[in-house]
Amino acid sequence: MNVQLHSPQQTATPIEAEYRRRTKRSRELFERAEKVIPGGNSRHSVYWEPYPLFISRAAGTKLIDADNNEYLDLTYNYTAMVHGHAYPPILEAVEIARGTGWAANCEQMIDVAEQLTNRVESVDQVRFTNSGTEAAMAALQVARTLTGRHKILMPRYGYHGALHEHESGTFDHPGPATFVAEYNNLESFEAVLQEHGHEIAAVFAEPVLGSAGIVPAESEFIRGLRNAAQRAGALFVVDEVIAFRLSTGGFQKTLDVTPDLTMFGKLIGGGFPVGALGGRKDLMDVFDPADLKAFHSGTFNANPVTMAAGAASIRDLTTDRIDRMHALAARLETGARQAAARLDLPFEVSRVGSLLNFFFQKEQPESNMNREDLAVMNQFHLSCLNHGLFIARRGLAVMCTLMDESITDEAAQRLSAAMTDLAHQI
Numbered sequence: 288m289n290v291q292l293h294s295p296q297q298t299a300t301p302i303e304a305e306y307r308r309r310t311k312r313s314r315e316l317f318e319r320a321e322k323v324i325p326g327g328n329s330r331h332s333v334y335w336e337p338y339p340l341f342i343s344r345a346a347g348t349k350l351i352d353a354d355n356n357e358y359l360d361l362t363y364n365y366t367a368m369v370h371g372h373a374y375p376p377i378l379e380a381v382e383i384a385r386g387t388g389w390a391a392n393c394e395q396m397i398d399v400a401e402q403l404t405n406r407v408e409s410v411d412q413v414r415f416t417n418s419g420t421e422a423a424m425a426a427l428q429v430a431r432t433l434t435g436r437h438k439i440l441m442p443r444y445g446y447h448g449a450l451h452e453h454e455s456g457t458f459d460h461p462g463p464a465t466f467v468a469e470y471n472n473l474e475s476f477e478a479v480l481q482e483h484g485h486e487i488a489a490v491f492a493e494p495v496l497g498s499a500g501i502v503p504a505e506s507e508f509i510r511g512l513r514n515a516a517q518r519a520g521a522l523f524v525v526d527e528v529i530a531f532r533l534s535t536g537g538f539q540k541t542l543d544v545t546p547d548l549t550m551f552g553k554l555i556g557g558g559f560p561v562g563a564l565g566g567r568k569d570l571m572d573v574f575d576p577a578d579l580k581a582f583h584s585g586t587f588n589a590n591p592v593t594m595a596a597g598a599a600s601i602r603d604l605t606t607d608r609i610d611r612m613h614a615l616a617a618r619l620e621t622g623a624r625q626a627a628a629r630l631d632l633p634f635e636v637s638r639v640g641s642l643l644n645f646f647f648q649k650e651q652p653e654s655n656m657n658r659e660d661l662a663v664m665n666q667f668h669l670s671c672l673n674h675g676l677f678i679a680r681r682g683l684a685v686m687c688t689l690m691d692e693s694i695t696d697e698a699a700q701r702l703s704a705a706m707t708d709l710a711h712q713i
Contacts, residue, residue, distance in 0.1 A: 299337075300712055301708075302673065305673045306337070306673055309354060312341070313339070313352060314337075317339065336665065345372035347373070347689055348372075348687065359675060359676050359698055360687075366529050369688060370689060374557075374599075374603075377557045381596050384592050387592050388590040392589070395598055398594070400415075402601045403601070407539070409545045410565035411566070411568040412566065412571040416562035416588055417560045417585060417588060417593075418561070418562045419553070419562045421585070422550040422563055423550055425564040425583060430548075431489075432580050433522070433573065434521065436521070439466070439490070440466045440468060441468075442470035443456060443468065444653065445492065445499065446493070446496070447493075458656070470508075476512055480521070484518075484520065490515075490519075490522070491526060493525075494509060494525055494526075495529065495533070497529040497530075500658075501642045502651075510544045513545065513546060522548060523548075524550065525539050526549075528550055531551060532642075533613075533640040547566055549566060554601070555597045556600070557598075557599055559597070609641070612690070615690055615692070622700075623702050626703035630710040631710075633660075635649065635650060637651050643683070645682035646664075647709075648660045667705060668682075670706075671702065675701060676705065
């Protein structure tokens with residue numbers, strides 16, 4: 288299919304015109320925000336043209352925007368709200384947290400740490416932060432302290448947060464401290480380690496590439512990568528910030544790999560800012576004040592609200608609920624594929640468990656950064672919003688534990704309606 292869409296300089300497409308009609312208050316708020324916030328936002332992943340939505344409230348599986356439009360959410364804040372919005376057990380836990388923070392410990396942090404160490408075999412101890420980015424920073428701090436080396440190796444197009452070293456790999460612009468290699472290509476990593484292993488403190492890898500488009504690691508690749516890192520004297524860090532939702536033991540359990548360090552985030556905060564680094568005791572001991580080797584602190588680390596919410600979130604993420612989300616995601620994938628086939632749209636879905644990514648091209652690209660369907664995807668995203676379905680601009684969709692067959696079928700119907708409008712326009 289030869290796809291042509293209007294450029295931003297041309298007249299708005301019918302899909303964009305409908306989006307503008309429905310979201311006048313969001314446009315007003317965005318214009319106000321642009322005056323005091325660079326680009327009108329503080330988070331590039333939630334910006335889109337012609338302007339992003341402003342959400343006013345959320346509950347369960349629904350979002351309500353500033354114009355009072357309702358959306359069925361399929362992002363749940365990029366996988367963070369695994370139990371949906373305003374999940375009652377989390378709200379109850381937060382209400383009895385008895386404060387928002389103090390310059391001392393809270394009992395709730397022990398609960399979260401115990402749950403993580405009980406679930407994830409490779410983790411003996413946990414250190415808390417306020418984001419996945421900070422968890423990656425802590426991992427690098429451990430690795431640099433223990434190895435005396437400075438550089439990292441990571442997959443091209445991987446994502447481990449906003450630290451410069453990791454962004455260099457994400458955007459395929461290797462910096463002075465960053466080497467990159469091809470995901471699921473062990474020889475590519477081994478070649479870098481053979482030449483530069485003496486410089487590399489840590490090898491980072493997601494068990495499922497998230498922002499690149501939901502790409503699962505092959506078991507042999509990630510186990511081989513762990514062994515290659517060990518031979519080179521580098522620490523092996525697995526990033527479970529997104530993938531932890533896929534198994535009670537993390538996706539590392541599914542892949543049968545044992546990392547030195549594990550990064551956590553998103554769902555372990557129950558909807559509040561969070562990150563964590565876990566690992567073997569001999570590695571995590573660098574943070575022990577009794578024999579301090581690496582200083583690590585933060586005003587909001589392990590604050591009682593986040594820890595109370597996180598404890599409830601992890602506790603309620605059972606194997607049965609995980610399996611049910613996986614089945615519902617498969618159901619949504621089937622519905623989306625059938626709709627695309629009926630409309631003769633080029634279409635592909637990458638799915639791992641409860642995570643999906645949609646593409647309007649015949650094959651999945653290496654990364655969301657070099658896909659061929661960006662213009663189509665931008666219009667499809669707006670079309671989904673016009674039909675009350677909230678997906679990520681890059682095509683990411685996820686399940687939450689509150690969803691059932693009827694909600695999933697409703698999502699599939701809205702996807703179909705959005706595809707119909709797209710097919711009429713291109």
